[in-house]
Amino acid sequence: MGQTLSIGDLARATGVKATTIRWYEAEGLLPAPARTEGGHRAYGEAHLGRLGFIRHARELGFPMPAIRELLDLASHPERDCATAHGVATAQIAAIDAKLRRLQALRGELARVAEACGGGRAGECLILEVLADHQHGHCTDPLHAEAGREGV
Amino acid sequence: MGQTLSIGDLARATGVKATTIRWYEAEGLLPAPARTEGGHRAYGEAHLGRLGFIRHARELGFPMPAIRELLDLASHPERDCATAHGVATAQIAAIDAKLRRLQALRGELARVAEACGGGRAGECLILEVLADHQHGHCTDPLHAEAGREGV
DNA sequence: ATGGGACCTCTAGCGACTGGAGGTTCAAGC
């Protein structure tokens, strides 16, 4: 019992790349582990658990600050879990906003793509729609709400 | 006719910030305009049109390389617009992939959030689900397909 | 003893901007 894990072991066990694990450490998400005489990182079970936690939360799309909050909460069992609820609901709301925006985009894009029947670029309706700036700039709340977020 | 527009005029007309316009110029998306004696940028109608084009394409979520391609196409009317079709359909496919992933996330997250009835963090089911790394790391295609994309 | 894979640190880069510092120019009002 209590034998240590290399960073590679941890990477294989969790599916998080070694470089990313080191980055988590630098960011303070994962505590710095013990080192071997030669300077290699030597992890224990607690690290494995914590890294798994981080990975799950990332998979669910939680942003880094939210993950910090959840980790903090997880290590203080006497606190109220209302915080966790709040973080989770905020994340759901964020996802819903992105879904609405993406669905709107998809609809408009499909309409645009359907419009053009092929031929020379000079008559392409896709290009025409894009070039038409008569619409003025967009102020509708759907776009404003999500902003530019790497859609 | 032919009076020039300042970068601020262009920004107001298109809704693209002045800093972003300068950045587009540095990236080669927008040709460098004439300058006043004092060095201020002096744009013409062509710039306005091109910037509007870029903005529309960004609003529809096209990535930068796709926009370059579309701009290139738009300035060569004799070419085949099949390229534009291809770019648009690829963009729709990308959006669909993101939608599927987001919908899956939303479902799982809602399930997780609903599970916990409140109380102390030590018994919080949200935290428990996140901490449970017994699932091993995720290899299902839905997650693999989209990767980490700022969801 | 040696080979080669895993590990180390440090730095830079991704996409698509955004913000700030520190300085110059323009246009309107007096």
Add this chain to the structure above:
DNA sequence: GCTTGAACCTCCAGTCGCTAGAGGTCCCAT
């Protein structure tokens, strides 16, 4: 003509969540 102050200029750093590479060291099996 002069003053003000808003708008403009360039350059650099930061955003988010990693990822990749250079250049070197360590560990372990043969």
